Amino acid sequence: xxxxxxxxxxxxxxxxxxxxxxxxxxxxxxxxxxxxxxxxxxxxxxxxxxxxxxxxxxxxxxxxxxxxxxxxxxxxxxxxxxxxxxxxxxxxxxxxxxxxxxxxxxxxxxxxxxxxxxxxxxxxxxxxxxxxxxxxxxxxxxxxxxxxxxxxxxxxxxxxxxxxxxxxxxxxxxxxxxxxxxxxxxxxxxxxxxxxxxxxxxxxxxxxxxxxxxxxxxxxxxxxxxxxxxxxxxxxxxxxxxxxxxxxxxxxxxxxxxxxxxxxxxxxxxxxxxxxxxxxxxxxxxxxxxxxxxxxxxxxxxxxxxxxxxxxxxxxxxxxxxxxxxxxxxxxxxxxxxxxxxxxxxxxxxxxxxxxxxxxxxxxxxxxxxxxxxxxxxxxxxxxxxxxxxxxxxxxxxxxxxxxxxxxxxxxxxxxxxxxxxxxxxxxxxxxxxxxxxxxxxxxxxxxxxxxxx
Amino acid sequence: xxxxxxxxxxxxxxxxxxxxxxxxxxxxxxxxxxxxxxxxxxxxxxxxxxxxxxxxxxxxxxxxxxxxxxxxxxxxxxxxxxxxxxxxxxxxxxxxxxxxxxxxxxxxxxxxxxxxxxxxxxxxxxxxxxxxxxxxxxxxxxxxxxxxxxxxxxxxxxxxxxxxxxxxxxxxxxxxxxxxxxxxxxxxxxxxxxxxxxxxxxxxxxxxxxxxxxxxxxxxxxxxxxxxxxxxxxxxxxxxxxxxxxxxxxxxxxxxxxxxxxxxxxxxxxxxxxxxxxxxxxxxxxxxxxxxxxxxxxxxxxxxxxxxxxxxxxxxxxxxxxxxxxxxxxxxxxxxxxxxxxxxxxxxxxxxxxxxxxxxxxxxxxxxxxxxxxxxxxxxxxxxxxxxxxxxxxxxxxxxxxxxxxxxxxxxxxxxxxxxxxxxxxxxxxxxxxxxxxxxxxxxxxxxxxxxxx
Numbered sequence: 010x011x012x013x014x015x016x017x018x019x020x021x022x023x024x025x026x027x028x029x030x031x032x033x034x035x036x037x038x039x040x041x042x043x044x045x046x047x048x049x050x051x052x053x054x055x056x057x058x059x060x061x062x063x064x065x066x067x068x069x070x071x072x073x074x075x076x077x078x079x080x081x082x083x084x085x086x087x088x089x090x091x092x093x094x095x096x097x098x099x100x101x102x103x104x105x106x107x108x109x110x111x112x113x114x115x116x117x118x119x120x121x122x123x124x125x126x127x128x129x130x131x132x133x134x135x136x137x138x139x140x141x142x143x144x145x146x147x148x149x150x151x152x153x154x155x156x157x158x159x160x161x162x163x164x165x166x167x168x169x170x171x172x173x174x175x176x177x178x179x180x181x182x183x184x185x186x187x188x189x190x191x192x193x194x195x196x197x198x199x200x201x202x203x204x205x206x207x208x209x210x211x212x213x214x215x216x217x218x219x220x221x222x223x224x225x226x227x228x229x230x231x232x233x234x235x236x237x238x239x240x241x242x243x244x245x246x247x248x249x250x251x252x253x254x255x256x257x258x259x260x261x262x263x264x265x266x267x268x269x270x271x272x273x274x275x276x277x278x279x280x281x282x283x284x285x286x287x288x289x290x291x292x293x294x295x296x297x298x299x300x301x302x303x304x305x306x307x308x309x310x311x312x313x314x315x316x317x318x319x320x321x322x323x324x325x326x327x328x329x330x331x332x333x334x335x336x337x338x339x340x341x342x343x344x345x346x347x348x349x350x351x352x353x354x355x356x357x358x359x360x361x362x363x364x365x366x367x368x369x370x371x372x373x374x375x376x377x378x379x380x381x382x383x384x385x386x387x388x389x390x391x392x393x394x395x396x397x398x399x400x401x402x403x404x405x406x407x408x409x410x411x412x413x414x415x416x417x418x419x420x421x422x423x424x425x426x427x428x429x430x431x432x433x434x435x436x437x438x439x440x441x442x443x444x445x446x447x448x449x450x451x452x453x454x455x456x457x458x459x460x461x462x463x
Numbered sequence: 464x465x466x467x468x469x470x471x472x473x474x475x476x477x478x479x480x481x482x483x484x485x486x487x488x489x490x491x492x493x494x495x496x497x498x499x500x501x502x503x504x505x506x507x508x509x510x511x512x513x514x515x516x517x518x519x520x521x522x523x524x525x526x527x528x529x530x531x532x533x534x535x536x537x538x539x540x541x542x543x544x545x546x547x548x549x550x551x552x553x554x555x556x557x558x559x560x561x562x563x564x565x566x567x568x569x570x571x572x573x574x575x576x577x578x579x580x581x582x583x584x585x586x587x588x589x590x591x592x593x594x595x596x597x598x599x600x601x602x603x604x605x606x607x608x609x610x611x612x613x614x615x616x617x618x619x620x621x622x623x624x625x626x627x628x629x630x631x632x633x634x635x636x637x638x639x640x641x642x643x644x645x646x647x648x649x650x651x652x653x654x655x656x657x658x659x660x661x662x663x664x665x666x667x668x669x670x671x672x673x674x675x676x677x678x679x680x681x682x683x684x685x686x687x688x689x690x691x692x693x694x695x696x697x698x699x700x701x702x703x704x705x706x707x708x709x710x711x712x713x714x715x716x717x718x719x720x721x722x723x724x725x726x727x728x729x730x731x732x733x734x735x736x737x738x739x740x741x742x743x744x745x746x747x748x749x750x751x752x753x754x755x756x757x758x759x760x761x762x763x764x765x766x767x768x769x770x771x772x773x774x775x776x777x778x779x780x781x782x783x784x785x786x787x788x789x790x791x792x793x794x795x796x797x798x799x800x801x802x803x804x805x806x807x808x809x810x811x812x813x814x815x816x817x818x819x820x821x822x823x824x825x826x827x828x829x830x831x832x833x834x835x836x837x838x839x840x841x842x843x844x845x846x847x848x849x850x851x852x853x854x855x856x857x858x859x860x861x862x863x864x865x866x867x868x869x870x871x872x873x874x875x876x877x878x879x880x881x882x883x884x885x886x887x888x889x890x891x892x893x894x895x896x897x898x899x900x901x902x903x904x905x906x907x908x909x910x911x912x913x914x915x916x917x
Contacts, residue, residue, distance in 0.1 A: 023902070055835060058897050072837040174896075305892075316902050317895045338890040345894030354894050381509060383526040413870075419893045419904070420873045426891040427881030436792040437880040438759075439873045440799030440808055441771045442628075443512050448477070448770050450873070 013042055014120035016330060017105050019095045019266075021047030022054065023316050024297025024323035025125030026076065028286075029087050031327025032121075038086035041331075044117065045081070045089045046107050051149045052078055052089055057316055059152030060175070063159060064182030070153050098122065098270035100290035121292050121330050124267055124280060125323065128260035128298035128314045137231030142239030143254045146175055155179075158253055159186055166191070168242040168251035170228050172199025176257025177211070177348045180220050184349065190220050191249050193242060195227040200353060202344065203407050204360045206374060207393055210409040214351040260314045262299045277301040279312035284336040286326035294330060296322030296337075303339040306357050306404055306425060307366035313342045343422045345415045352415030356422040357405030358395065369398040371463040377451035379413040381443035390414035392455040394421070394431065396463045401430040406452070413445075417452050431460045467496055468574035470784060471559050473549045473720075475501030476508065477770050478751025478777035479579030480530065482740075483541050485781025486575075492540035495785075498571065499535070500547045500561050505603045506532055511770055513606030514629070517613060518636030524607050552576065552724035554744035575746050575784050578721055578734060579777065582714035582752035582768045591685030596693030597708040600629055609633075612707055613640055620645070622696040622705035624682050626653025630711025631665070631802045634674050638803065644674045645703050647696060649681040654807060656798065657861050658814045660828060661847055664863040668805040714768045716753045731755040733766035738790040740780035748784060750776030757793040760811050760858055760879060761820035767796045797876045799869045806869030810876040811859025812849065823852040825917040831905035833867040835897035844868035846909040848875070848885065850917045855884040860906070867899075871906050885914045 016032055018025040029043050045052070051074055058073040067073065078089035090109060097106040104116045130145035132138050144155050158164060167183040169176045172194035183190040192199065192215065198208030199215065199222065215222050226244045231254055234240035241248040262279040273281040273289035279301030282288055286296045297319035301310040318340055328335040343356040363370050374393035380386060390410025396403050406421035408414055424434050434456035441448050449457070470486055472479045483497050499506070505528055512527040521527065532543035544563060551560040558570045584599035586592050598609050612618060621637040623630045626648035637644040646653065646669065652662030653669065653676065669676050680698045685708055688694035695702040716733040727735040727743035733755030736742055740750045751773035755764040772794055782789040797810040817824050828847035834840060844864025850857050860875040862868055878888050888910035895902050903911070 055837070055897065055902070057895070057902075058835060058837060061838065061897060066839060067837050315895070317892065320902050321890065338887075339892075341892040343892045343894045345896045345899055347896060347898045356892070356894070381512060383509070383512060383521050384515065385520060413867075416867070416870070416894060416899050417873070419871070420877050422893055423874050423877035423883075423888075423891055424881070426887060427878070427883050429877075429881050433792075433880060434877075436775065437877055438771065438793075438795040438797045438810070439876055440797045440810070440870060441511070441769070442799045442801060443509065443515060444801040445799055445870050448509070448511075448774050 013040060015042045015044065015118065016121045016123065017117055017119040018043065018045040018123040018125060019105065020125035020127055020297070021045045021052035021089055021091070022056070022125065022127060022297070023319035025123060026053045026081065027320050027323025028123045028125065028294065028296060028327035028330065030085055031324045032330040033085045033087060035328065035331025035333050043087040045087060046093045046095050046105070047089060047091045048094045049148055049150055050091050052076060052081065054149045055316070056147070056149070059146055059149065060178035060182045062152050063156045063179065064185040066185070070149060073149060095266065098266060100270055100272065100293050103292065122294065123326055123330065124288070124293065124295040124299060125297045126263040126266065126299045129263045130256055130260050131258040132256060133228070133258065135228065135230040137233050137239060140231055140233045140237060140239045143231055143256065145256050146179060147260060155253070155255065159188070164188055164252040166250055167253045167255065168193060168249055169255045169257055170242060171257035171259065173202065173257050173259055174344060174346045178346060179255045179257060180215065181348045184218060184220065191223065192220055193223045193226055193228055193244060195225070197225055199224065202355050202359065203353070203409070204393065207391065207407045207409050210391060211351065211353055214348070218349045260298065262301070262312050264299050267295065267299070275301040275310050277310050277312035279310070285329045286322055286337060287329065294326040296326045302337070305339040305341055307362065309366065311340065311342065313340060315344060341422050341425050343418060345418060347415070350411055352408070352410055352412070354408040354415035354418035355406070356418050357403070357425045359405055359407065360395065363395055363404050368404060370395050370404055371398060371459060373455055373459040373462065375455045375458055377454050378447055379410065379451070380445060381447055384443040386412070388412050388414065390451055392451050394455045394459050396431045396459050398463060401432060401460070401463055403429055403431055403434060417450070420452050431456045431463060435460050467494060469496045469498065469572065470575040470577065471571060471573040472497065472499040472577040472579060473559065474579035474581055474751070475499045475506035475543055475545070476579065476581060476751070477773035479577060480507045480535065481774050481777025482577045482579065482748065482750060482781035482784065484539055485778045486784040487539050487541060489782065489785025489787050497541045499541060499543045500549050500559070501543060501545045502548045503602055503604055504545050506530060506535065506543055508603045510601070510603065513600055513603065514632035514636045516606050517610045517633065518639040520639070524603060527603060549720065552720060554724055554726065554747050557746065576748070577780055577784065578742070578747065578749040578753060579751045580717040580720065580753045583717045584710055584714050585712040586710060587682070587712065589682065589684040591687050591693060594685055594687045594691060594693045597685055597710065599710050600633060601714065609707070609709065613642070618642055618706040620704055621707045621709065622647060622703055623709045623711055624696060625711035625713065627656065627711050627713055628798060628800045632800060633709045633711060634669065635802045638672060638674065645677065646674050647677045647680055647682055647698060649679070651679055653678065656809050656813065657807070658847065661845065661861045661863050664845060665805065665807055668802070672803045714752065716755070716766050718753050721749065721753070729755040729764050731764050731766035733764070739783045740776055740791060741783065748780040750780045759793040759795055761816065763820065765794065765796065767794060769798060795876050795879050797872060799872060801869070804865055806862070806864055806866070808862040808869035808872035809860070810872050811857070811879045813859055813861065814849065817849055817858050822858060824849050824858055825852060825913060827909055827913040827916065829909045829912055831908050832901055833864065833905070834899060835901055838897040840866070842866050842868065844905055846905050848909045848913050850885045850913050852917060855886060855914070855917055857883060857885055857888060871904070874906050885910045885917060889914050
């Protein structure tokens with residue numbers, strides 16, 4: 010009889026615990042020991058739910074946790090060691106050096122290793138960025154900390170630095186808590202994952218909901234008060250008072266430890282993996298925000314931090330570790346967000362990305378209604394689509410609109426996944442009833458228009 | 464210089480007027496004369512909006528009309544002759560015999576003919592089916608008539624015969640008007656376009672909203688009162704009092720006149736057309752409810768009456784008539800409906816249809832939530848998916864759920880359009896944010912489960 014082998018997972022969130030759970034489904038506890046090391050105190054939580062916790066839409070941080078360490082132990086036979094930082098990997102010897110709660114460094118042997126270290130928020134090297142009162146919003150602990158500060162009732166003004174998804178959602182959360190919010194963005198429009206013409210629509214909507222928006226205005230630092238805490242955010246134009254500062258400047262893959270261990274890290278800064286989530290080191294897998302993925306449209310590696318990717322990649326890695334067969338099909342960068350009444354979505358390549366990938370393409374942006382025009386609750390939405398010249402293949406799409414607008418991006422994501430053309434999108438047989446859409450769905454109206462010009 | 468040629472369109476609704484408008488876009492009035500013959504009084508209206516007119520969600524029948532005859536004349540240079548019945552076609556001579564408002568029969572010459580005669584409601588040859596008080600709900604005139612009767616305030620009980628989309632939507636309309644509604648269906652469950660297990664969910668929801676539902680109960684006739692008007696609906700079990708009776712027994716293609724003219728009619732009863740919507744007769748096109756279409760999954764001809772198909776087919780025909788090039792890609796039978804808080808959708812083949820088409824397949828039906836479980840407003844939805852054994856290709860899908868459930872069928876319709884597998888659906892990069900879906904979209908959870916068993 011074989012000895013039991015041992016899987017170590019570094020990182021107890023989406024990718025790591027998906028991998029652990031899937032490996033367990035395929036290999037019982039008598040065959041595979043699983044140990045997960047998590048530097049924080051929480052496992053498998055919805056990081057995307059943090060803004061709703063701060064805003065008060067969700068009351069308890071517990072409800073954001075899908076499974077806690079006790080559940081993993083009890084129901085899956087997976088040991089989770091929290092407050093435990095992995096410090097080094099030795100792939101050749103098959104060990105991870107880890108330290109629990111400031112205790113001594115311990116060397117843990119593994120037969121299989123899953124690296125799911127996630128991402129680290131970008132913190133520009135500017136004065137005051139690490140001051141108390143300046144928060145990233147990456148972990149549940151960050152979210153709880155921000156909520157605790159807001160709950161004191163002493164926050165009257167908030168500055169959000171960076172106008173991406175997390176920045177916008179945090180701006181909404183502060184608005185809901187009755188706090189004056191200022192959003193500062195270095196680019197010409199917020200939501201730089203959209204093209205500027207679509208970002209402009211988001212900008213207008215933010216202004217309407219009372220957010221003070223500054224664009225083309227790079228932050229130069231955080232000014233601190235007597236106690237050393239953040240007091241204002243400085244830009245090249247002015248200093249804006251802030252009782253709290255939230256950084257929404259994006260994240261980068263946390264791949265340092267892997268790189269130091271000699272595991273290949275790609276040009277994106279993400280760990281290089283194959284379609285089965287195997288790294289360059291034998292017996293070492295990786296997934297989630299710490300890896301780079303193949304973009305299905307540009308065919309280039311990208312590092313896009315999204316929970317959807319992390320969950321799917323974790324599952325694929327777990328299948329492989331468990332002796333099964335599954336491949337990760339790559340990403341489209343489909344993302345979707347709700348900011349007060351506004352819905353924003355994107356998939357595939359935007360104009361900048363399409364240019365960088367060397368595509369010749371045409372675009373159409375078109376306003377339509379979310380329901381039959383005569384049906385109550387019909388709202389406006391703008392759909393932008395990009396298609397390659399000659400092949401007429403869809404390259405990407407963006408949607409900005411009101412209720413029931415954004416999730417339509419999934420149709421375009423499915424079309425991108427299948428390498429379909431604008432003619433396919435215009436011709437496909439989508440569902441219609443007056444409460445749901447006009448007889449030509451907005452995404453089809455846009456595709457039809459693009460088909461005439463591409 | 465060539466003489467101006469003449470297009471006659473029979474039928475002034477979706478397919479007919481889409482064809483006329485598209486032909487006009489490609490050929491100016493100096494080149495092409497366009498005459499549309501419409502037996503009713505309305506053009507280009509939303510037949511799918513009729514239940515909302517009756518229920519009071521939509522106030523005026525005018526708001527269901529996209530373009531009236533005056534608009535076609537003024538903005539498109541298209542002449543519409545309403546109250547005009549086409550009686551015969553002579554493809555060889557190139558003439559249509561038509562009669563306006565009971566006047567004399569007039570022979571109208573054409574160079575091109577577009578047949579868009581639509582569908583006729585199925586009226587079983589049973590006693591009393593043509594009595595006053597028994598309504599089909601096919602044309603806007605039908606809808607206005609039903610609304611007028613309801614508006615008298617004298618309708619206390621309504622019986623809807625047939626539990627398809629239109630039957631359900633009419634039941635909702637009557638519920639909204641405070642009328643006691645009885646729905647009588649001959650099959651084992653309502654919504655026979657779904658499998659019975661999914662139809663059962665609709666059945667339960669109808670009961671909860673107070674509709675009296677009878678299944679497995681074929682109607683045997685309509686009983687009439689002293690004045691000859693409908694008084695009750697009789698079945699093999701009982702007679703149910705009814706102040707109004709609505710027939711929702713489906714429709715069949717109105718292809719008689721075309722058949723009489725020697726134009727090929729297919730086994731479905733629909734006019735046979737190619738992908739450019741050309742009939743067997745030179746210079747004669749057809750589209751909409753009167754034709755049969757190629758089902759993309761079964762590869763068999765089907766006659767499915769849907770406005771989405773009609774609009775697309777009309778456009779293709781108009782492009783061809785106008786000298787352009789476009790093909791109609793076939794249908795999936797994607798349909799979607801809302802009945803009070805319940806949403807119902809289907810696409811592709813259901814189990815019965817898949818069996819008839821000779822597929823070996825597996826199915827999964829799975830309950831999930833429409834949003835992240837912790838996000839307010841998360842509702843339950845059941846997704847059923849069918850996939851072919853061996854090829855693992857998706858064959859069809861059905862959804863029954865609450866708010867934000869049904870329109871997800873479009874993702875599956877897109878996957879069907881692209882002949883994708885369950886693995887594609889499970890792996891594709893869909894949008895996620897807590898207000899919109901769980902991190903694995905419900906359609907992906909179902910596909911993933913099916914991928915494990917097919």
